[in-house]
Amino acid sequence: MTALAEDIIPRFARGVRLREDPVRGGWSLLAPERVLTPNPVAVEVLKLCDGNRSLSEIVDELAARFSVDRARIEADVEALLADLRAKRMVELL
Amino acid sequence: MTAPPPLAMLAELTHRCPLSCPYCSNPLELDKRSDELDTGTWVRVFEEAAAIGVIHLHLSGGEPGARRDLADLVRGAAGAGLYTNLITSGIGLDRPRLEAIAEAGLDHVQLSIQDVDEAAADRVAGLAGSHRRKRDFARMVGEIGLPLTINCVIHRENVARAGDMVHEAVSMGARRVEVAHAQYYGWGLQNRAALMPDREDALAAGETVERLRAELVGTIVIDYVPPDHFARFPKPCVNGWGRQSLNITPRGRVLPCHAAESIPGLEFWNVAEHSLADVWQNSPAFNAFRGTDWMQEPCRSCARKEVDFGGCRCQAMALAGDPRATDPVCSYSPLHHLVREITGGTHEGEGWTPRGREQRAKDEPIPLPVS
Numbered sequence: 115m116t117a118l119a120e121d122i123i124p125r126f127a128r129g130v131r132l133r134e135d136p137v138r139g140g141w142s143l144l145a146p147e148r149v150l151t152p153n154p155v156a157v158e159v160l161k162l163c164d165g166n167r168s169l170s171e172i173v174d175e176l177a178a179r180f181s182v183d184r185a186r187i188e189a190d191v192e193a194l195l196a197d198l199r200a201k202r203m204v205e206l207l
Numbered sequence: 208m209t210a211p212p213p214l215a216m217l218a219e220l221t222h223r224c225p226l227s228c229p230y231c232s233n234p235l236e237l238d239k240r241s242d243e244l245d246t247g248t249w250v251r252v253f254e255e256a257a258a259i260g261v262i263h264l265h266l267s268g269g270e271p272g273a274r275r276d277l278a279d280l281v282r283g284a285a286g287a288g289l290y291t292n293l294i295t296s297g298i299g300l301d302r303p304r305l306e307a308i309a310e311a312g313l314d315h316v317q318l319s320i321q322d323v324d325e326a327a328a329d330r331v332a333g334l335a336g337s338h339r340r341k342r343d344f345a346r347m348v349g350e351i352g353l354p355l356t357i358n359c360v361i362h363r364e365n366v367a368r369a370g371d372m373v374h375e376a377v378s379m380g381a382r383r384v385e386v387a388h389a390q391y392y393g394w395g396l397q398n399r400a401a402l403m404p405d406r407e408d409a410l411a412a413g414e415t416v417e418r419l420r421a422e423l424v425g426t427i428v429i430d431y432v433p434p435d436h437f438a439r440f441p442k443p444c445v446n447g448w449g450r451q452s453l454n455i456t457p458r459g460r461v462l463p464c465h466a467a468e469s470i471p472g473l474e475f476w477n478v479a480e481h482s483l484a485d486v487w488q489n490s491p492a493f494n495a496f497r498g499t500d501w502m503q504e505p506c507r508s509c510a511r512k513e514v515d516f517g518g519c520r521c522q523a524m525a526l527a528g529d530p531r532a533t534d535p536v537c538s539y540s541p542l543h544h545l546v547r548e549i550t551g552g553t554h555e556g557e558g559w560t561p562r563g564r565e566q567r568a569k570d571e572p573i574p575l576p577v578s
């Protein structure tokens with residue numbers, strides 16, 4: 115997989131929503147005919163995909179918050195975004 | 208036994224429709240306009256659905272655009288927190304109404320097409336000019352900014368163009384396409400001889416679509432519903448009876464799947480008399496085939512019984528005459544020869560009965576704005 119540019123800004127495609135599930139608990143990412151249940155780390159990534167933050171800002175913030183190696187976080191975030199882009203759930207501007 | 212929360216609900220807002228596709232999944236006996244639930248009742252049902260865990264709400268029909276209160280219904284559903292999907296023929300919704308519906312909080316539009324060839328598409332739909340109007344509708348959906356899925360039903364006449372349907376969906380601006388082989392219930396069962404493709408054609412369509420799925424990653428998401436009559440094992444129909452989904456008819460009967468009324472002896476409850484939570488947990492129809500205790504052999508001792516749940520109850524009813532039987536589509540079924548006779552038999556191809564013409568003629572016509 116090719117690395118994503120640091121300055122791209124990820125945002126949800128229209129019709130894609132992250133929301134808390136009041137009945138089952140946890141978070142779900144909703145799209146047409148799809149309900150994904152992201153793990154807690156992915157939820158934190160997705161919450162930062164607000165259409166304003168760039169990829170590097172998202173990684174910085176997570177690295178600071180969880181005090182984990184930046185390169186590892188970057189790889190995880192990129193993998194998540196590439197997967198969601200292939201599913202046409204996330205747009206990378 | 209407490210049933211886990213449902214994920215999806217299909218609201219058949221009306222059976223009225225300007226089209227008359229011969230594979231229509233609506234029952235042969237259509238609900239009349241005067242029997243349809245009113246706005247307030249639907250909105251209450253949407254709120255009850257969200258409260259018991261429903262995530263996706265499919266607003267369907269017939270043609271949901273035939274309901275003049277569609278924007279209010281969408282507003283009610285979105286207000287309840289449901290993910291709202293409008294399943295439409297694209298005929299009967301003009302731009303101001305679609306804009307109003309988008310503003311009311313609609314999440315997604317799913318537009319049906321019948322073919323890529325205009326003349327063939329119009330013949331299947333039973334309406335001249337319908338395909339062109341669908342293209343216009345798709346453009347309008349894009350301009351308003353709503354995400355679009357195209358869905359098309361594959362049958363004998365268009366099976367060679369399954370791949371073209373995917374390209375048509377791309378050119379219509381869709382992010383997702385559903386290519387689904389016809390299901391043989393209701394009108395589809397009635398017209399099975401004319402609709403069932405030959406085995407080689409059905410399998411070739413599947414291969415084409417799978418190839419496109421890989422080629423078009425990131426461009427369009429493809430969902431393919433294979434023809435279960437040609438498979439070794441049946442489909443896990445509705446992912447198991449009463450496990451994930453429910454279906455509400457125009458007059459408020461709650462069904463475990465849209466064809467469930469074809470099974471005699473099931474007792475369906477109506478939202479006018481019961482809360483949705485009560486229906487989901489306690490209605491006899493939902494409990495009839497929950498779990499695996501109702502199964503007969505060979506399902507009862509089969510390793511796949513929690514994988515495909517014994518296939519489809521309505522198909523077991525239609526082909527084996529017993530809703531508890533193993534779906535005869537399954538190669539382990541003692542009645543599997545019935546399916547081989549259907550798929551290997553000669554086809555009349557003599558044309559079909561258009562869906563629900565008589566009922567529609569008796570009913571009020573739906574307004575068709577000129578686009």
Ligand code: SF4
Nearest residue numbers: 506509511512517537
């Ligand atoms: S025997 Fe029943 S459970 Fe086993 S594969 Fe066939 S339908 Fe499924």
